[in-house]
Amino acid sequence: MPFPALNHVAVTVRDLEVSGPWYRALLESEPVIDEHTDAGFHHLVWAFDNGTLFGIHQHDQAAPDERFSEFRVGLDxxxxxxxxxxxxxxxxxxxxxxxxxxxxxxxxxxxxxxxxxxxxxxxxxxxxxxx
Structure with a gap:
């Protein structure tokens, strides 16, 4: 059975009020989704021409007071x-x-x-x- 293509990546951010404008400027576009979900997070999602989705999430539960590190297990x-x-x-x-x-x-x-x-x-x- 063939392995499916990567569909989306979602990155947790601390504050959408900071990260939202930053990603909008970087991507030079508006997200195709901007919503607060019943699952307990607000997300912005961009769709690329190749079909890949990229999202940023701010969870209702506050993130720990630490910066991202690629040296922790998880996302590099x-x-x-x-x-x-x-x-x-x-x-x-x-x-x-x-x-x-x-x-x-x-x-x-x-x-x-x-x-x-x-x-x-x-x-x-x-x-x-x-x-």
Missing amino acids: HVGFGCADRAELERWVTRLDELGVQHSGIVDESYGSGLSFRDPDGVALEFFALPG
Whole structure:
């Protein structure tokens, strides 16, 4: 049986009033979903042209008073695929325009990445395969 494609990623944030505008600016779009659910969280969800959904959640239960760390068991980072290194270079310009600190493009044998963090410190990356 084939393994299904990745459908969505949801990241917990501390405050939608802070993270919502930050992600709106980064993604240059409005979410397709903005609702408080009966499951005890408010979420904003964006739909990408490739069918993938990306969401941020603020739970009714307050988050612990700590920043994200990729060194805890669980999520390491969220990687967004880019077509090539030239697209990564355009993202460097865009992140600079937004005032978002980033790693600069790092080239490795397995591809090139541009790492940055959201307001809660969640590790994000734009990534392009080599070639």
